[in-house]
Amino acid sequence: MSVDVEGLFAAFGELVGKPAMTDSEFGETFRRIMQALVRFDHIVVFAYSGADRPIDLYSTFDRNDHVVFVALYQVGPYLLDPFYHTAREQRGGVFRMRELAPDRFFSSEYYRTYYVKTGLAEEVGFFVTTGDGTTVALSLMRREESGPFSTAEFALLRKVEPLVAAMVRQYWAKLAHRFEGAASGERAGGKATGLSLATDAVWQGLKLSAREAAIVELVLQGHSSESIGLKLGIATGTVKVHRRNVYRKLGISSQTQLLSIYLKSLI
Structure with missing residues (x-):
């Protein structure tokens, strides 16, 4: 494993002097930073707020994969996703999927009928609470043919987690309003x-x-x-x-x- 220092500095250069960034701009900058550190096949970023349907902020999928990983997920399977429940608990940090999954997750019907369709060997997520009741989950995915993240790679991701959290709170600090009146339903009395x-x-x-x-x-x-x-x-x-x-x-x-x-x- 080697770090692409030149690529890393170039990605950080995109942040200099920018008080704000669009979802795609920040997502692309995050992708370039991660690409300089570890290998991965896909990135997807969701914002979660209570029981509301998650909002997709950024992803690297083609059209077909987007259907499985985003569109189908948002219909209802997200309610059974360990990442969703971790976000609802407002937990911050970087975790492997297997750290968060229930004890029978990998033999559950949800895993067999939905998650297996993703063809993933592993998913690692950065969870960042933004202070407005929203949690942003930035997922790095490796397909079966790529294999899981190594111990050294995951250790590196843990080291960079404080920086990722600071970046998210800078550029995705106020997302709660995006859930208000969204397709997932209006808010009333402070409850989704x-x-x-x-x-x-x-x-x-x-x-x-x-x-x-x-x-x-x-x-x-x-x-x-x-x-x-x-x-x-x-x-x-x-x-x-x-x-x-x-x-x-x-x-x-x-x-x-x-x-x-x-x-x-x-x-």
Whole structure:
């Protein structure tokens, strides 16, 4: 691994004297900085605010990949994404996907039916809170043929994280207004209404109790019964009983059917 010092300085030169930058200008500058440090196949940057549908700020995808990584993701799968939940928790730092994923994420139906379509070997994200309730997640992606980031590469990304955070807070400091009145729904009383209410409506329409809905969402995210019990403070056996009751109510017998019902109801 070697750092392209000349390319790095040239990218930083784009920031000099610029009090503001467009999304594409900043995204391209970020890409050039990362390109001087590590190898990657794609970059995508999303802004998250509460349960609102994420806003795509920048990406390097071609048209076909954009459908999978952005358009399809924004329809509903993002609700089950570990990056989305990390952003909602307002956690800052740089993380590998496997650090954030629930214990059964890589065997979950969400992973098998959506995430596998991305063909990624690994995804690393910079998470930056901007102070207005918004979190910006800047993802570096490596495809299967490229393999995961090495220990040395990830260590370098951790070292550069404070600089990335400072840059984001300089050029993407005020994004909250972009969510107001967006397709994901208006805000009322300080609470996101759009898709967050839509998800509530899904469970109410399926006649699930609040506890059953909470358990089902964690199941779909990739949590095991043991993990769900720990998160909700209930016994593992109780979680399993609720899961059986949900399957009985919905007339299904698999997580595949559960995910299908969930996404179809959202759409």
